[in-house]
Amino acid sequence: MRVLILTGAGISADSGLGTFRDAGGLWTRYPLEEVATPEGWRRDPAKVMEFYNARRAQAAAAVPNPAHEALARLEAALDGGVTIVTQNVDSLHEAAGARNVIHMHGRLDGALCAVCEHRWPAPVRMAPADPCPACGAPATRPDVVWFGEMPYRMEAILAALSQADLFVSIGTSGEVYPAAGFVEEAAAQGIRTLELNLEASRGSALFDEARQGPASTLVPVWVAEMLGD
Secondary structure (H helix, E strand, O other): OOEEEEEOHHHOHHHOOOOOOOOOOHHHHOOHHHHOOHHHHHHOHHHHHHHHHHHHHHHHHOOOOHHHHHHHHHHHHHOOOEEEEEOOOOOHHHHOOOOOEEEOOEEEEEEEEOOOOOEEEOOOOOOOOOOOOOOOOOOEEEEEOOOOOOOOOHHHHHHHHHOOOEEEEEOOOOOOOOHHHHHHHHHHOOOEEEEEEOOOOOOHHHOOEEEEOOHHHHHHHHHHHHHOO
């Protein structure tokens, strides 16, 4: 059994990391076009960096919830049969013990040189003028994928999807492409599909099965079913 699991912001919500749509959450205080686009970065890099410094501190204080822990347990039990593709930029899957994780939108704990594309671990606070350790250019940015940029490792993701027996989408709205199109790709290849989400997503009807509820409740139940517990 090979399983490809896509996770979105909903899986980290019970760890205290808000989704884009949470009332009063971090995202609501910053318009997306100002802090999560290349254009916003060019207009005001200091503002963008301050936003990601705040997100990095928030993520560093978070701990995995039962959904992350259940997926790590499934990965260990299936011994190489699970690939987790996450749209999240936190590291909670890894903190729970998962190892085969692809961060298609990058990670908050990474820094990227906008000149030479060198990557290194991000300090707690960064500034746009911080020098790159490799080339020395004062061109540091968060190693995250902004709206309008190409997600990371798409070839590896699509290859893993093509080899899967089951595609599971957890805690994602199904509105951001290319991830929103994975269910259609899976269906076209005859791969069974399952959605676990707080509420029906825009693409729920495309899944073979859809269950609604908090990820921290749904995911452990599903994993127990998978493992015959």
